[in-house]
Amino acid sequence: MSNKENFSYDKSIGRIEEIVNQLEEDDKSIDELSALVKEASTLVKACKSKLRMTEEDILKAFGEDEQ
Template sequence: MSKQKFNYKEAIEKIEGIVEKIENGEPNVDELSGMVKEALSLLKKCKAKLKKTETDINTTLDELE
């Protein structure tokens, strides 16, 4: 299985999609658990990516000072 590079934008869009579906009451009980798990996993990755980006930018900006 090819390892796909983590795409923040796509992840956020996916999470939003899942949240909307849940808010609209679409998934049944069987699907719900799986969807929530996926959303949480993506959220975790997004947070990590965001944290890394923040650190990188701060480092770069500090160099400018």
């Protein structure tokens, strides 16, 4: 996630879903669980940021159209 220009919201959501499915399996070690949770947390934060930026862009677009 270091390069935000290559960030794909849809791919990130897909990966989060994969992680959730993996977490539901009972055969993970503590280390594997920890790594998956950290990855999911990073992806969720990036998706939230993308949604906030998109919301701001939409609000700006509507604000400019009203003038």
